Amino acid sequence: MELTLSDDQQFFCDTTRRFLATECPIAQVRALASADAGFEPGYWRQGGELGWTSLLVPESAGGGSVSGSGVIDLTIVADAFGRHVAPGPLLPTNVVAATLGRDGSGAHADVLAGLLAGDTVATWCGAEHALGEGATRATRTADGYRLSGVSTPVEAAAQSQSFLVTARLDDKDPAEGGLGPLVQFLLPAGSDGVTVEPLASLDVVRRFARVEFADVRVPASAVVAGDAPVADDVEQQLLHALVIQAATLVGAAERVFEFTVEWAFDRYSFGRPLASYQALKHRFADMKMWLEASHALTSALAREIQDGAEGVHETASVTKAYVGHHLTELLHDCIQMHGGIGLTTDHDLHLYLRRVVTERSSFGTPADHRRRVAVLAAGAAA
Amino acid sequence: MSAASPAADGAMESVESFVARAEAWLPDHLPLADTTRMENGFGSDEEELANVARMRATQRTLYDAGFAGICFPAEYGGLGLTLAHQKAFDEVSAPYDMPTLINIPTFVPCGAVLLEFGTEEQKRRHIPAMLRGEELWMQFLSEPSGGSDVAGAMTTAVRDGDEWVVNGSKVWTTGAWWSDYGLCLLRTNWEVPKHRGLSVFIIKIRQPDIEVQRIEMINGSREFCQEFMTDLRISDRDRVGDVDDGWTVGRRWMFHERIAMGGGSPYTSGKPPSHGAGATGRDHLLELARETGQLDDPLALDLVGEARTLRRAASELSARVGEGIVAGAMPDTAAAIGRLMSGVVNERIRTIGADLAGSSVVAWADDDPAALFGVEFLMRQSGSIAGGTLEMARNNISERVLGMPRERTLDKDVPFRDVPKGPPAAGGETR
Ligand SMILES: Cc1cc2nc3c(=O)[nH]c(=O)nc-3n(C[C@H](O)[C@H](O)[C@H](O)COP(=O)(O)OP(=O)(O)OC[C@H]3O[C@@H](n4cnc5c(N)ncnc54)[C@H](O)[C@@H]3O)c2cc1C
Ligand SMILES: Cc1cc2nc3c(=O)[nH]c(=O)nc-3n(C[C@H](O)[C@H](O)[C@H](O)COP(=O)(O)OP(=O)(O)OC[C@H]3O[C@@H](n4cnc5c(N)ncnc54)[C@H](O)[C@@H]3O)c2cc1C
Numbered sequence: 001m002e003l004t005l006s007d008d009q010q011f012f013c014d015t016t017r018r019f020l021a022t023e024c025p026i027a028q029v030r031a032l033a034s035a036d037a038g039f040e041p042g043y044w045r046q047g048g049e050l051g052w053t054s055l056l057v058p059e060s061a062g063g064g065s066v067s068g069s070g071v072i073d074l075t076i077v078a079d080a081f082g083r084h085v086a087p088g089p090l091l092p093t094n095v096v097a098a099t100l101g102r103d104g105s106g107a108h109a110d111v112l113a114g115l116l117a118g119d120t121v122a123t124w125c126g127a128e129h130a131l132g133e134g135a136t137r138a139t140r141t142a143d144g145y146r147l148s149g150v151s152t153p154v155e156a157a158a159q160s161q162s163f164l165v166t167a168r169l170d171d172k173d174p175a176e177g178g179l180g181p182l183v184q185f186l187l188p189a190g191s192d193g194v195t196v197e198p199l200a201s202l203d204v205v206r207r208f209a210r211v212e213f214a215d216v217r218v219p220a221s222a223v224v225a226g227d228a229p230v231a232d233d234v235e236q237q238l239l240h241a242l243v244i245q246a247a248t249l250v251g252a253a254e255r256v257f258e259f260t261v262e263w264a265f266d267r268y269s270f271g272r273p274l275a276s277y278q279a280l281k282h283r284f285a286d287m288k289m290w291l292e293a294s295h296a297l298t299s300a301l302a303r304e305i306q307d308g309a310e311g312v313h314e315t316a317s318v319t320k321a322y323v324g325h326h327l328t329e330l331l332h333d334c335i336q337m338h339g340g341i342g343l344t345t346d347h348d349l350h351l352y353l354r355r356v357v358t359e360r361s362s363f364g365t366p367a368d369h370r371r372r373v374a375v376l377a378a379g380a381a382a
Numbered sequence: 383m384s385a386a387s388p389a390a391d392g393a394m395e396s397v398e399s400f401v402a403r404a405e406a407w408l409p410d411h412l413p414l415a416d417t418t419r420m421e422n423g424f425g426s427d428e429e430e431l432a433n434v435a436r437m438r439a440t441q442r443t444l445y446d447a448g449f450a451g452i453c454f455p456a457e458y459g460g461l462g463l464t465l466a467h468q469k470a471f472d473e474v475s476a477p478y479d480m481p482t483l484i485n486i487p488t489f490v491p492c493g494a495v496l497l498e499f500g501t502e503e504q505k506r507r508h509i510p511a512m513l514r515g516e517e518l519w520m521q522f523l524s525e526p527s528g529g530s531d532v533a534g535a536m537t538t539a540v541r542d543g544d545e546w547v548v549n550g551s552k553v554w555t556t557g558a559w560w561s562d563y564g565l566c567l568l569r570t571n572w573e574v575p576k577h578r579g580l581s582v583f584i585i586k587i588r589q590p591d592i593e594v595q596r597i598e599m600i601n602g603s604r605e606f607c608q609e610f611m612t613d614l615r616i617s618d619r620d621r622v623g624d625v626d627d628g629w630t631v632g633r634r635w636m637f638h639e640r641i642a643m644g645g646g647s648p649y650t651s652g653k654p655p656s657h658g659a660g661a662t663g664r665d666h667l668l669e670l671a672r673e674t675g676q677l678d679d680p681l682a683l684d685l686v687g688e689a690r691t692l693r694r695a696a697s698e699l700s701a702r703v704g705e706g707i708v709a710g711a712m713p714d715t716a717a718a719i720g721r722l723m724s725g726v727v728n729e730r731i732r733t734i735g736a737d738l739a740g741s742s743v744v745a746w747a748d749d750d751p752a753a754l755f756g757v758e759f760l761m762r763q764s765g766s767i768a769g770g771t772l773e774m775a776r777n778n779i780s781e782r783v784l785g786m787p788r789e790r791t792l793d794k795d796v797p798f799r800d801v802p803k804g805p806p807a808a809g810g811e812t813r
Binding site for chain 2: 003004262272315367370372373374
């Protein structure tokens with residue numbers, strides 16, 4: 001997160017953290033582990049009132065940010081979500097809301113209003129296309145489209161009222177593979193031909209599912225136009241997903257680092273605190289370095305997305321590659337510093353580890369993004 | 383022609399105006415940097431001396447045009463501008479052949495230390511000369527008995543009226559053979575605990591009572607030097623800070639060095655050509671992968687991407703730490719975080735270079751795109767030892783940033799004379 005926040009941002013940060021600490025303390029997170037949805041509608045509605053889903057949406061479309069830099073403000077929320085391993089579909093709802101907010105046609109204004117208020121939830125079935133691996137296909141029909149394919153894992157699919165689906169149009173010459181441009185639809189949950197199959201997942205309070213589209217009839221009115229070409233929209237969605245992930249990782253890792261440092265002072269072996277052993281102190285120094293570098297990259301990424309900087313795609317992949325890898329190392333190191341207790345579910349560490357690994361391994365692993373960095377750079381230099 | 387046109391009413395020139403002037407001036411006055419040269423390039427002595435002479439001249443050109451010493455006070459020849467001016471200037475000057483070798487250690491730590499502790503006379507004597515490229519400075523810190531334990535210096539200065547008589551040796555000094563002055567940490571009292579018996583002096587390097595010996599490094603460079611000082615007399619006017627209070631100076635000296643190593647000092651200007659750190663600069667590893675036909679190999683892409691990731695992380699981290707310290711959001715000691723990062727990243731990137739270069743690391747033709755990646759790999763540790771080792775940086779972070787207990791030492795509260803300085807003498811036992 002940014003080293004210095006404006007007064008408004010600081011207030012927003014404090015409010016968000018205080019709300020999560022009181023409304024959803026770790027004991028509640030543990031209790032929600034066995035609940036179907038992983039979060040309660042009332043909690044999410046309050047989050048909507050606090051602005052969790054409005055930050056990427058322009059005021060003209062009903063949204064608004066704290067500082068005028070919505071992406072940076074959203075990293076404040078995501079950081080707090082990491083610190084508190086908070087439940088709730090922060091990432092997919094914001095990605096969808098941002099997309100609908102960019103769609104100047106107002107065709108989906110009612111859905112957007114529900115998302116902004118926290119009354120409803122939506123999810124994003126399109127990350128595969130953003131990473132160049134999408135397999136959903138759409139064919140034009142007389143009154144719209146037919147949609148087929150699979151998207152997985154999709155966060156909060158079973159809890160969502162709408163799905164933002166990206167598909168590739170099948171309207172080119174079959175001899176050339178039949179591949180046309182990307183198109184996006186907003187589908188109501190429960191549309192005919194859509195099946196949502198819940199999956200087992202690592203995070204205790206976030207639910208994921210496999211979503212299958214079997215010959216789904218999509219009316220033309222479901223198309224999400226946007227002002228920019230759909231491919232740009234899809235890239236923007238990935239950028240938003242990656243910056244939310246990075247900030248969540250930083251928040252979670254920083255919290256774990258804090259209580260692990262405390263533990264190192266409190267835990268004695270051979271008559272000395274663990275914090276006095278150089279072998280361990282040096283590991284803490286490395287962790288501090290990873291953490292500060294991750295903060296620095298996440299801030300840089302948020303600023304570049306906000307400003308629409310050239311090169312932002314490389315920055316996004318650099319950030320995911322670094323933060324995803326090193327903060328997972330940090331979590332594992334903190335477990336090591338805790339000894340046996342670190343491997344148990346009695347300790348909170350595992351809740352954080354689950355959150356961190358979830359972010360690390362979705363929307364591209366660190367290795368995927370390292371290769372992406374090289375490909376982008378090779379393309380730029382060619 | 384002079385491009386200098388500071389605001390006439392005495393108000394500080396805006397960053398935008400300063401950068402605009404620099405952008406207009408640079409293309410006509412400085413050549414572009416030669417980015418084909420790898421770091422730690424080495425040549426003959428003649429080439430090195432020519433390089434140094436060219437750097438001095440470039441520094442003078444910058445000075446005359448009003449672009450030198452951006453954050454140094456105006457009364458000592460600087461511009462008295464802000465870190466923001468310096469950072470912006472670093473960006474626009476990055477493609478040019480900037481005299482970056484003068485940055486460390488002449489401007490930082492030496493110039494920075496003089497600014498903080500020098501007498502008015504010392505500052506006026508030396509800082510403008512540094513900014514004009516007339517004085518190149520080196521750090522005389524390390525000694526054969528151990529560089530990490532900086533305060534354990536044994537090279538001694540004994541007072542004789544208005545003069546001091548110095549005996550002993552400093553070592554691992556980069557570039558002493560072509561430099562003018564050394565900022566030197568000396569022991570002035572053996573009867574008090576080690577930190578309380580040190581003083582700092584300015585030493586003129588090229589003079590009869592100092593013998594400078596060259597030491598060859600793994601990459602063939604002969605920049606490393608050892609200096610032997612025998613009955614060298616220096617004036618008390620050249621003492622920086624109080625007698626026996628050299629550690630107060632020394633601590634700030636280390637701070638300035640660390641923050642400069644991490645790239646966050648206000649006193650450096652211009653940055654060395656970056657290799658794949660971001661949009662500017664060449665990425666030697668990407669080029670190597672391309673020239674050796676490895677761009678369709680997922681493992682090679684992973685390595686190239688990792689190197690770019692690490693460089694970018696290091697540069698964003700150093701910016702954060704630099705800003706954090708200036709804004710008071712981080713303690714000065716956080717400079718060690720940037721220092722650690724630069725070392726760790728450098729090590730990994732050299733290993734990646736060796737992996738991408740394959741067997742060319744072992745033997746190569748002159749026109750081999752992988753030539754020198756092997757030598758670079760052999761030199762991998764240089765950035766992890768120079769400027770204080772990574773272990774010392776880790777000690778600093780854990781103890782001074784995280785507040786963990788200090789390591790126990792045997793030199794506390796004991797007169798330095800009685801501190802163990804080597805294994806106990808063999809008491810007749812055979813080994
Ligand atoms: C899967 C598993 C099975 C086990 N089975 C058994 C069993 O059957 N019977 C049994 O009695 N125990 C068992 N244990 C416990 C195991 O032996 C201890 O967890 C282990 O000895 C570490 O002790 P601790 O957990 O108290 O960690 P601590 O001793 O508190 O150590 C915490 C951290 O500090 C480090 N540390 C501590 N002291 C120092 C030092 N002086 N220098 C450097 N680092 C230090 C440790 O390496 C560790 O990283 C098991 C543990 C596990 C994980
Ligand atoms: C390229 C280069 C340029 C240099 N330029 C200069 C220069 O211009 N002027 C100058 O004065 N010096 C210079 N140096 C010297 C440099 O500052 C020293 O090499 C460095 O401080 C380490 O000191 P040492 O070599 O004596 O190693 P030692 O201090 O003997 O250390 C040996 C090893 O022990 C470790 N170690 C020592 N003490 C501790 C401890 N308390 N805890 C944990 N680990 C410890 C070290 O990290 C190191 O790994 C340069 C070095 C290099 C490589």
